[in-house]
Amino acid sequence: MIGRLNHVAIAVPDLDAAAAQYRDTLGATVRPPQPEPDHGVTVVFIELPNTKIELLHPLGEGSPIAAFLAKNPAGGIHHICYEVDDILAARDRLKAAGARVLGDGEPKIGAHGKPVLFLHPKDFNGALVELEQA
Amino acid sequence: MIGRLNHVAIAVPDLDAAAAQYRDTLGATVRPPQPEPDHGVTVVFIELPNTKIELLHPLGEGSPIAAFLAKNPAGGIHHICYEVDDILAARDRLKAAGARVLGDGEPKIGAHGKPVLFLHPKDFNGALVELEQA
Numbered sequence: 001m002i003g004r005l006n007h008v009a010i011a012v013p014d015l016d017a018a019a020a021q022y023r024d025t026l027g028a029t030v031r032p033p034q035p036e037p038d039h040g041v042t043v044v045f046i047e048l049p050n051t052k053i054e055l056l057h058p059l060g061e062g063s064p065i066a067a068f069l070a071k072n073p074a075g076g077i078h079h080i081c082y083e084v085d086d087i088l089a090a091r092d093r094l095k096a097a098g099a100r101v102l103g104d105g106e107p108k109i110g111a112h113g114k115p116v117l118f119l120h121p122k123d124f125n126g127a128l129v130e131l132e133q134a
Numbered sequence: 135m136i137g138r139l140n141h142v143a144i145a146v147p148d149l150d151a152a153a154a155q156y157r158d159t160l161g162a163t164v165r166p167p168q169p170e171p172d173h174g175v176t177v178v179f180i181e182l183p184n185t186k187i188e189l190l191h192p193l194g195e196g197s198p199i200a201a202f203l204a205k206n207p208a209g210g211i212h213h214i215c216y217e218v219d220d221i222l223a224a225r226d227r228l229k230a231a232g233a234r235v236l237g238d239g240e241p242k243i244g245a246h247g248k249p250v251l252f253l254h255p256k257d258f259n260g261a262l263v264e265l266e267q268a
Contacts, residue, residue: 001161004184008142008214012259021258025231026216027135048216050138050184055259075259077211080142082160082182097159124155125146125189125209 001090002082006112006132007052011065011078015057018075019044022053036111040064043111054111079118080127083134087115090131099123107133135224136216140246140266141186145199145212149191152209153178156187170245174198177245188245213252214261217268221249224265233257241267 012018015033022044023030031045040063046053056078058066068078084090087107095101100120110116110132119129146152149167156178157164165179174197180187190212192200202212218224221241229235234254244250244266253263 002182005139005142005182005187008139010259010261018259021231025228025233027227048136048139053139053214072260074256075261076255077214077261080187080211093161094159097155099159121210122208125144125152126206127144127209127211 001093002084002131003134004083005051006081006083006130006134007054008080009054009056009078009130010075011056011068011072012075013057013069013073015042015044015055018055022046022055028053034111035059039111040066041111078128079130081116081130081132084131085134087117087131087133091117094119135227136218136265137268138217139185140215140217140264140268141188142214143188143190143212143264144209145190145202145206146209147191147203147207149176149178149189152189156180156189162187168245169193173245174200175245212262213264215250215264215266218265219268221251221265221267225251228253 019030022028029047034043036043040059041056042059044055056065100123102118107115107117115133117131121128153164156162163181168177170177174193175190176193178189190199234257236252241249241251249267251265255262
């Protein structure tokens with residue numbers, strides 16, 4: 001069912017410093033900061049040859065990563081995203097297996113303009129898992 | 135400098151259950167458990183089309199992930215691994231930029247039989263980063 005690893009998201013306390021580190025110290029291809037007000041984050045995409053790293057920083061009130069950064073002031077790996085072909089079929093298969101889908105269980109349009117769902121970390125070895133319809 | 139994302143490692147409290155979940159519920163290609171006594175872990179590789187997930191479980195005394203699981207009993211994303219062409223050149227560039235290399239700073243032979251180094255999470259946005267010479 002799951003396909004490619006679409007991205008690894010890292011919540012960072014200082015987006016400019018983290019982007020500069022990936023560009024200058026780690027020598028990666030770093031895109032400009034992209035505000036995503038609908039998702040409460042500013043994102044910097046790091047393009048690796050086979051996948052992406054997404055640096056996330058809170059934007060506006062009630063950002064979904066504000067609590068994570070309050071608990072992890074240095075930042076941390078926030079979630080991983082797997083691609084699926086059919087997000088509704090994936091959701092139904094996961095729910096049938098007893099996994100909890102966060103929110104109301106309906107896919108939302110994610111930061112890439114595609115339908116996404118998040119799965120409960122307690123059901124996936126403590127890892128927050130995003131599914132994105134590729 | 136950094137190339138492909140070689141893998142994402144997830145520490146899990148129950149390796150059989152986690153492997154079964156990735157195989158049966160998430161429908162991924164899951165390899166048999168691989169004991170790595172020299173590294174204090176048993177590893178299950180999940181093969182995705184573009185990268186790997188490594189499920190890690192402690193093996194023997196003094197496992198490097200025992201403390202992580204004690205702190206995160208449900209498990210959690212433990213580290214990410216980037217490939218580099220030349221690990222000594224990468225290390226020297228990182229040290230010159232002020233980043234701390236864990237241990238004695240000399241590459242060790244990792245679970246894939248290739249030279250690896252780990253970088254201090256506090257210097258990389260709270261994320262434990264492994265470098266592997268590809």
